[in-house]
Amino acid sequence: MGAPLKIAIAGLGTVGGGVVKVLAAQGAELRARAGRDLIVVGVSARDAKKARGFQVENFVTDPLALANSDADVVVELIGGDEGVARKLVETALANGKHVVTANKALLAKHGKQLAALAEQKNLQLKFEAAVAGGIPIVKTLRESLIAYEVQAVKGILNGTCNYILTEMEASGASFAEVLKEAQALGYAEADPTLDVGGGDTAHKLALLSSLAFGVAPDLSAMTVEGIQHITPADIHFASEFGFRIKLLGVARRTPSGIDQKVHPAMVRARSPLANVDGAANGVLVDAGRAGPFFFSGRGAGEAPTASAVVADLVEIARGSHTPVFGRPATGLGALKPAPADAALSPWYLRFEVLDLPGVLAEIAGHLSQSGVSIESMIQRGRDLGAPVAIVMITHETQQSAVERALKGIAASDKVRSRPCMIPMEAA
Amino acid sequence: MGAPLKIAIAGLGTVGGGVVKVLAAQGAELRARAGRDLIVVGVSARDAKKARGFQVENFVTDPLALANSDADVVVELIGGDEGVARKLVETALANGKHVVTANKALLAKHGKQLAALAEQKNLQLKFEAAVAGGIPIVKTLRESLIAYEVQAVKGILNGTCNYILTEMEASGASFAEVLKEAQALGYAEADPTLDVGGGDTAHKLALLSSLAFGVAPDLSAMTVEGIQHITPADIHFASEFGFRIKLLGVARRTPSGIDQKVHPAMVRARSPLANVDGAANGVLVDAGRAGPFFFSGRGAGEAPTASAVVADLVEIARGSHTPVFGRPATGLGALKPAPADAALSPWYLRFEVLDLPGVLAEIAGHLSQSGVSIESMIQRGRDLGAPVAIVMITHETQQSAVERALKGIAASDKVRSRPCMIPMEAA
Numbered sequence: 001m002g003a004p005l006k007i008a009i010a011g012l013g014t015v016g017g018g019v020v021k022v023l024a025a026q027g028a029e030l031r032a033r034a035g036r037d038l039i040v041v042g043v044s045a046r047d048a049k050k051a052r053g054f055q056v057e058n059f060v061t062d063p064l065a066l067a068n069s070d071a072d073v074v075v076e077l078i079g080g081d082e083g084v085a086r087k088l089v090e091t092a093l094a095n096g097k098h099v100v101t102a103n104k105a106l107l108a109k110h111g112k113q114l115a116a117l118a119e120q121k122n123l124q125l126k127f128e129a130a131v132a133g134g135i136p137i138v139k140t141l142r143e144s145l146i147a148y149e150v151q152a153v154k155g156i157l158n159g160t161c162n163y164i165l166t167e168m169e170a171s172g173a174s175f176a177e178v179l180k181e182a183q184a185l186g187y188a189e190a191d192p193t194l195d196v197g198g199g200d201t202a203h204k205l206a207l208l209s210s211l212a213f214g215v216a217p218d219l220s221a222m223t224v225e226g227i228q229h230i231t232p233a234d235i236h237f238a239s240e241f242g243f244r245i246k247l248l249g250v251a252r253r254t255p256s257g258i259d260q261k262v263h264p265a266m267v268r269a270r271s272p273l274a275n276v277d278g279a280a281n282g283v284l285v286d287a288g289r290a291g292p293f294f295f296s297g298r299g300a301g302e303a304p305t306a307s308a309v310v311a312d313l314v315e316i317a318r319g320s321h322t323p324v325f326g327r328p329a330t331g332l333g334a335l336k337p338a339p340a341d342a343a344l345s346p347w348y349l350r351f352e353v354l355d356l357p358g359v360l361a362e363i364a365g366h367l368s369q370s371g372v373s374i375e376s377m378i379q380r381g382r383d384l385g386a387p388v389a390i391v392m393i394t395h396e397t398q399q400s401a402v403e404r405a406l407k408g409i410a411a412s413d414k415v416r417s418r419p420c421m422i423p424m425e426a427a
Numbered sequence: 428m429g430a431p432l433k434i435a436i437a438g439l440g441t442v443g444g445g446v447v448k449v450l451a452a453q454g455a456e457l458r459a460r461a462g463r464d465l466i467v468v469g470v471s472a473r474d475a476k477k478a479r480g481f482q483v484e485n486f487v488t489d490p491l492a493l494a495n496s497d498a499d500v501v502v503e504l505i506g507g508d509e510g511v512a513r514k515l516v517e518t519a520l521a522n523g524k525h526v527v528t529a530n531k532a533l534l535a536k537h538g539k540q541l542a543a544l545a546e547q548k549n550l551q552l553k554f555e556a557a558v559a560g561g562i563p564i565v566k567t568l569r570e571s572l573i574a575y576e577v578q579a580v581k582g583i584l585n586g587t588c589n590y591i592l593t594e595m596e597a598s599g600a601s602f603a604e605v606l607k608e609a610q611a612l613g614y615a616e617a618d619p620t621l622d623v624g625g626g627d628t629a630h631k632l633a634l635l636s637s638l639a640f641g642v643a644p645d646l647s648a649m650t651v652e653g654i655q656h657i658t659p660a661d662i663h664f665a666s667e668f669g670f671r672i673k674l675l676g677v678a679r680r681t682p683s684g685i686d687q688k689v690h691p692a693m694v695r696a697r698s699p700l701a702n703v704d705g706a707a708n709g710v711l712v713d714a715g716r717a718g719p720f721f722f723s724g725r726g727a728g729e730a731p732t733a734s735a736v737v738a739d740l741v742e743i744a745r746g747s748h749t750p751v752f753g754r755p756a757t758g759l760g761a762l763k764p765a766p767a768d769a770a771l772s773p774w775y776l777r778f779e780v781l782d783l784p785g786v787l788a789e790i791a792g793h794l795s796q797s798g799v800s801i802e803s804m805i806q807r808g809r810d811l812g813a814p815v816a817i818v819m820i821t822h823e824t825q826q827s828a829v830e831r832a833l834k835g836i837a838a839s840d841k842v843r844s845r846p847c848m849i850p851m852e853a854a
Binding site (some may be wrong): 022026029030031032033094134135136139140143144145146147148149159168169214270272275286289290291292293294295296297298304306307310311314315318319320321322323326327328363 | 449453454456457460461462557561562563566567570571572573574576589641697699702715716717718719720721722723724728729730733734735736737741742745747748749750753754755758765791
């Protein structure tokens with residue numbers, strides 16, 4: 001039995017509290033797995049006096065003090081891509097301490113530099129908890145699906161968005177109504193922008209992309225669109241065509257570079273991603289010749305996220321020597337983004353139009369001029385002069401062609417609101 | 428960069444050939460991940476002269492010679508729970524060599540003893556390829572879902588059975604017809620007993636059970652039933668009730684011990700396991716407070732299985748120190764089996780009866796005497812004196828009560844063939 005692994009935890013929210021509790025409750029079990037005790041030697045949080053339902057010792061209010069303590073590992077659960085979190089991780093590594101973090105924003109922005117710092121000092125920097133909560137997708141891409149080149153990763157990575165879309169489908173309520181309800185239930189933040197705008201998914205996708213393709217995480221080479229403009233009508237029409245709408249992070253290898261985007265997408269109702277419901281997460285990995293693999297489960301919350309942190313701690317206790325992103329950080333190349341036009345897909349288009357003679361001809365004319373051809377169409381409502389929905393599915397088309405057509409259509413005085421376009425995912 | 432990892436491969440079938448090819452094709456990539464070269468220093472196969480489409484050097488026909496070579500790792504791909512495979516693994520470990528194996532039969536029978544031997548000599552014995560092909564379920568249970576006690580593991584672990592059931596559903600053909608076709612296509616062995624009889628699933632389940640519950644693998648404490656008696660009618664009726672039939676391996680913690688069984692089961696049509704189609708595999712892990720997690724993908728074939736072997740080799744190259752079953756082998760307790768009666772479930776029952784007055788009353792009488800109550804019933808066909816099917820779904824009932832009732836019913840001269848009973852899985 002080796003010497004105990006001394007752990008300092010910065011941030012005692014849901015996840016930090018969960019880690020403290022499970023280390024205490026499962027001490028013997030984890031000792032057997034790690035070959036040594038895992039002990040908490042210090043914690044930090046903003047409010048020292050808050051009642052937490054568990055004992056903590058060596059409490060400090062300055063997290064940076066933990067980077068100067070006698071801990072072997074610092075667990076960073078503060079969040080944010082700069083400020084205290086960044087300073088803490090850098091100082092901990094500089095002081096020879098391993099780091100476990102759930103901070104996707106920090107790693108999406110500074111991942112390569114922090115990984116290089118860790119590896120230079122022969123330290124571990126682990127982040128299973130940063131992506132998809134309890135699903136071990138970081139470890140799987142870093143250590144398991146490595147023999148054949150991964151071609152694509154597609155994930156439902158934000159539980160708040162997936163909860164909102166699932167509830168909109170179940171209740172027929174609008175985005176705004178369901179968001180308000182989710183906020184009341186604590187499933188969405190008071191400021192929901194990072195979740196519903198796709199930014200959180202983007203952070204996570206940048207990390208998966210790095211692991212899958214051996215490049216430095218790169219947020220700049222990514223188009224990001226949220227779910228705020230999705231209407232109950234879109235969800236309803238999707239279902240008529242045999243699809244469901246999900247906010248996906250998609251990263252794929254193309255001949256001209258890596259295509260990374262976050263957007264609402266139509267996925268076939270029987271596909272695995274379509275059946276990820278509520279606050280769950282799911283990730284589909286196209287592992288090249290080894291085939292597609294799918295992983296799903298709880299992507300947030302106390303126990304799933306603490307489970308990921310504890311797995312990383314046990315691995316550090318056993319003396320793991322894995323490079324942070326699977327390959328040495330110095331060898332992580334710059335991500336070469338695929339041209340925005342590289343990806344072809346069929347598109348779902350919805351127009352809210354005034355039901356006047358000639359409106360369909362006008363829309364069809366714009367589409368045809370831009371080379372967009374239509375596979376199927378639904379028109380609902382018949383009420384001369386009143387607004388009705390026209391919905392179309394295109395054949396495979398470049399995004400730019402569809403955007404060009406929609407620009408023309410949006411300018412028509414028979415079209416009531418901004419046309420909606422959603423790509424259909426092949427799987 | 429460390430010294431090369433010297434690898435000897437025993438068995439050059441589909442998987443062994445795949446490993447040789449991918450180590451050659453992905454050399455630079457794997458070197459970056461492993462921090463050293465992975466080189467093949469010896470191979471063995473029965474037929475030295477067979478054309479294989481790749482170069483091998485240091486070919487021997489006696490696999491045991493590999494255990495006495497200068498290899499650091501022996502990859503055992505011979506198979507079988509005794510004989511050469513066992514001798515090779517024991518000798519390799521005794522001679523200080525790490526072992527990677529795809530041999531579920533060997534580990535299900537001798538796993539604890541071999542793990543103890545490996546750990547005593549500070550060697551790795553890795554077996555990701557033994558269960559579910561390319562799905563990293565061994566690593567996930569061994570290293571990731573460890574913070575909260577796993578409550579249950581349920582898996583579709585045999586691609587041949589899943590292919591046959593999927594084809595029976597799609598075509599309406601009988602088990603015998605689809606099996607013959609699968610044999611012609613190379614999806615089923617000439618002697619299919621180990622697959623269709625459930626034995627292969629049992630081997631894999633014993634390993635998952637050991638990883639999940641910290642016990643020695645134990646095949647003896649397992650009931651095993653195959654898919655030979657499933658008819659197209661059963662599959663059809665399942666679908667009418669909103670279910671699909673899958674061969675599952677199920678291991679769960681109960682208050683009175685661990686319940687392990689392999690059997691065809693009804694799973695809800697929308698559940699993740701129900702949507703594992705064709706030759707794919709899928710595993711659902713109930714990770715206690717961390718929630719349920721689901722994993723699916725290709726469970727056999729060259730690339731998925733070679734992918735698992737190569738991941739194990741890279742981990743050995745990096746100097747991994749993980750106990751074989753996640754906890755030290757000396758601490759793996761004996762599996763305390765739950766009494767066969769412990770598990771309650773609803774049951775699907777099918778009777779082939781002569782359509783004569785009183786037959787339903789007779790069946791209902793036997794069920795009622797054994798305390799089995801019926802939730803719903805379908806009777807198809809009306810042709811006095813001819814055979815018809817009666818199908819029932821019971822309320823939650825102990826297996827023994829259903830078996831008692833069916834014994835009485837089978838004895839009736841109005842009942843034409845052995846009644847069929849299939850449990851309905853909750854998830």
